[in-house]
Amino acid sequence: MTLTITDMTVAYGDRVVLENISFTLNEGQIIGLVAPNGTGKTTLFNAIMRFIPVRSGTIEVDGTAYSAKDKDVLALHKLITFFPNQADLHENFSGTEHIQMYADMWSGKRDQVQAIIKRLEMEDYVDRKVSTYSLGMRQRLCFAMVVAADTPIMFMDEVMNGLDPENVSLVSDILIDLRRDGKIIMVASHLLDNLDEYADKVFFLKDKQLHFVFDHHVDKIDYFKLMCTQKQAEKLEESIALPEGTMHLGNSMLCIPLETLNEKEQLALYQMIRQMKDGALTVGPLGTGEYYSHLYGLELHSYDRGHEHETEPV
Ligand SMILES: Nc1ncnc2c1ncn2[C@@H]1O[C@H](COP(=O)(O)OP(=O)(O)OP(=O)(O)O)[C@@H](O)[C@H]1O
Structure with a gap:
């Protein structure tokens, strides 16, 4: 049918x-x-x-x-x-x-x-x-x-x-x-x-x-998905070139596509991210929630609260 x-x-x-x-x-x-x-x-x-x-x-x-x-x-x-x-x-x-x-x-x-x-x-x-x-x-x-x-x-x-x-x-x-x-x-x-x-x-x-x-059945590409504030995302971008297609969703999750990065570049990026305080990192394809934030520009107001690290190095 x-x-x-x-x-x-x-x-x-x-x-x-x-x-x-x-x-x-x-x-x-x-x-x-x-x-x-x-x-x-x-x-x-x-x-x-x-x-x-x-x-x-x-x-x-x-x-x-x-x-x-x-x-x-x-x-x-x-x-x-x-x-x-x-x-x-x-x-x-x-x-x-x-x-x-x-x-x-x-x-x-x-x-x-x-x-x-x-x-x-x-x-x-x-x-x-x-x-x-x-x-x-x-x-x-x-x-x-x-x-x-x-x-x-x-x-x-x-x-x-x-x-x-x-x-x-x-x-x-x-x-x-x-x-x-x-x-x-x-x-x-x-x-x-x-x-x-x-x-x-x-x-x-x-x-x-x-x-x-x-x-959900089409091959999905992997992303580094990093919980971080806008300021942390900006600092990271100043330190290392992020690939095209990088998105900061809902002011709280930086999604970095891994498709175009070789192993060495992925490792360098990973090491840079590891230096960030509180930056919870997961790896995987985007889900419905992440596409939603991307498409509707959803602001997740709560994450910024208590996660400011103005003086912390990225
Ligand atoms: N009977 C109606 N007369 C006039 N406008 C209507 C009527 N029913 C819905 N609308 C308008 O159509 C738009 C879409 O409404 P709809 O109920 O389809 O949204 P929705 O996506 O199902 O929302 P929700 O997630 O709140 O259930 C809204 O702007 C609503 O005000």
């Missing part, structure tokens, strides 16, 4: 939020969707679901176009489930009833409901009314509902919201299982390190466009 979006433009009134977005997703893929608040992630999901009007562009599944006509929208909604909004849960119904409802409406596989409840470790609360649930319990219920729907395409908007680390890990494992089953899954999330654990690709939205795609 494939989901193809071509030249999609979406506006609220005169305000264009997404412009000429195009991509194709293949089965057995998890795509991370990343951008700062208010950029258009939910808008993209809503537009593909045709919950909101699309100014232009096409939505195709397996080469068949789905228009905004009722008949097409109904057919599209059989293929795609959208992560439910917690506010849409029925306070007087139990979790089990919600999960059964999703199974009935989509997959028809009621016999899988108990297995899903067990897998998500919800047995101890799922038969109580939703009105008694905490934020994280509601979130796990919403996730269970999408799993029960079992559609080939799943849009997980902010799926990890309100989950503790153990449940983030549990949900991540189930996403990986769903990918193994051939699902196409889009996950909008602000947990960037978490996306690195399972996303095949990460889409970054910026300036209304699909600005950058980070493909």
